[in-house]
Amino acid sequence: MSADGLTAEKEEFWLFGYGSLIWKPPPHFDQRVPGYVTGYVRRFWQVGRYQDHRGTPEAPGRVVTLIERSFWETLDDHHPSGSDRVWGTAYRIQPDKVAEVRDYLDIREINGYTVHYTDFHPADGSPVIKTLVYIGTPDNEQFMGPQDPQKLAEHIYTSVGPSGPNKDYLLCLEAALDGLSPESGDGHITDLASRLRGIEKRLEPVPSPDQEAIERELEKRESIDGLEETEKRGL
Template identity: 65%
Template sequence: MSLQGPAPKTDEFWLFGYGSLIWKPPPHFDRRIPGWVTGYVRRFWQASQDHRGTPEAPGRVVTLIERSYWEKLADHHDSAPDKVWGVAYRIIPEYVAKVKEYLDIREINGYTIHYTPFHPATGIDPALLPQHGPFLTLVYIGTPDNEQFVGPQDPQKLAEHIYRSEGPSGLNRDYLLELEKALNVLSPESGDEHVTDLANRVRAIAARERKRETGIQTDNAILSSQFPVVVSPEQAQQRHHHDFRRGSSIDEQEETEKTS
């Protein structure tokens, strides 16, 4: 993994999570601070071959795009909040090396290490913070030059892709819906239009699929009533004999169990 930007001049190790790290935190942390970073846009533009998809059928997960780069692209979601909300975690000092190793494995699929200023949400106890005001946090970003970066996509096609993708960590749509829920509880202003729009589309797809499956079941029931299976007298006698024998065998087994 490459290292981008200057490392913080402090002994404390803080990690910024803007995706699954919000609701699935790293091990060995002792502080969890909601807040935001600026200068970035969050997008589902990173392929996932190891968590929410497979190498043959990659899913989609979020990455951060530098706003100056994003503004040059033709994105169907043409607006984005100035603040990218997420969570900063302070890792217990004696576990920093272990957690870094864990994160390198978890985020290995195209992500690189960067450092960015993190702004704590208002109302946080100052005693929990390393300093007054913003402080540097480590963040994993899938930059546009990594092999898993897919770039702008049609929102409906992206939602369909997310709905149907699955990997070792579970359904891709669960990742999207969990992210939406996790963001909405951080702050009244922490929602993300890109995430919410995709989540609404995925819910509409799920409703459509349920309706389609219900329709198929209804059609099958109607066909069964209109075209019942015709059984010959010989088949009926064979079924009756088979059911009688099966019932007798079960009765005999039950009686044996009772007397044993």
Template identity: 60%
Template sequence: MTKASDVEQELWLFGYGSLIWKPPPHFDLRVPGYVEGYVRRFWQASEDHRGTPEAPGRVVTLIDRAHWETLVDEHSDASATTWGAAYRIPGPHVAEVREYLDIREINGYSIQYTPFHVSRSFAASHNLPAPINCLVYVGLPDNPQFVGPQDAQLLAEHIVRSRGPSGENKDYLYGLDRSLLELGEGSEDEHVHDLARRCREIEGRSSDSSVIGSELRRVGSTDEQEETEK
């Protein structure tokens, strides 16, 4: 039986990148839905999972929408909502999961909390608070791995060439694009979908793309080989 003290200590975590399809350990509920006030972009360098220090790959981060509106972005349209998945971590496992996430998300990400809105189809069959206050890892613009706006075609070419200890950068992109489409109506991210389309076109034109970052760093455990979030 769940104790009241365990319920009070439970943790909700919002995943908007690899956490959507590679969830944290010990969660007892996965909830599709969205947050507001952010824009998801492939503007975070990855030196530890989808690239190397010598040749960083690219992964997603969330950007405060008010700040994003001051930037020049080739993908100038962005939905008012950022879809992903929220995970409920029971109280007895929170400390262990936080330690795991601090390793997985260490490459430039900071902790924030944000309201998470459950998708209508899921909310209809579950009694959940509305909204849910979720922990989220965000690569802020002042972190050393933040790359900022990039030419979409050059970014796609970079992603196709990059790889790291967790595998090829393009597989991270394709996994995110596919997982977002599976979350429900309105969950597609045009920035992610356009980059995936461009990468597939690049692959189609050349079956002999050179791979940068082939000298991979050794990491300490399987858990540490999970790509950054996202």
């Protein structure tokens, strides 16, 4: 990697994804490697892209960012962070597509995020890889800082934007992390997802058995009526 942080066309360019990039990868990658970085904490403390990514300007959704552990330790956070590892996925971009992908990422990630470089540790013990990562630092106006977990889960549950419900982002991230490694779970993400499912259960009750029986009977009746009509027509 060159001294100014830019990657020459024939040098390897790796990107670290710790949020939606885990399940929605960038274009033109030829290697995908699960692993982790150290020295950071992942938190749902960033307003979504352009404030309408998973919400609206009036009610912006939330997405994750990385916070330097040394700074996070000075904050009053409701969630502990026992592990020094933030799991995610590193992607190697095809050399002739690096410029194109950089432009794509600047559009996708740049609002409130800045470019950083960090060491990535592959899960299989392979040598460390220097990766680019987009981080929403605390000095950007999209950074929200510590929030009450229940209020944050409720906000995520109610937020919807052009990219879909904010809750889908949270649940997809939980599932994606669980699929990387037996060690790749994130307590902050898991707790928020659990709270969200509790909200769903409370506000979206399952139909009663009697109602389900009625619906099954109606479906059966419609099926019988359709069969009788077909027989009448001699079909």
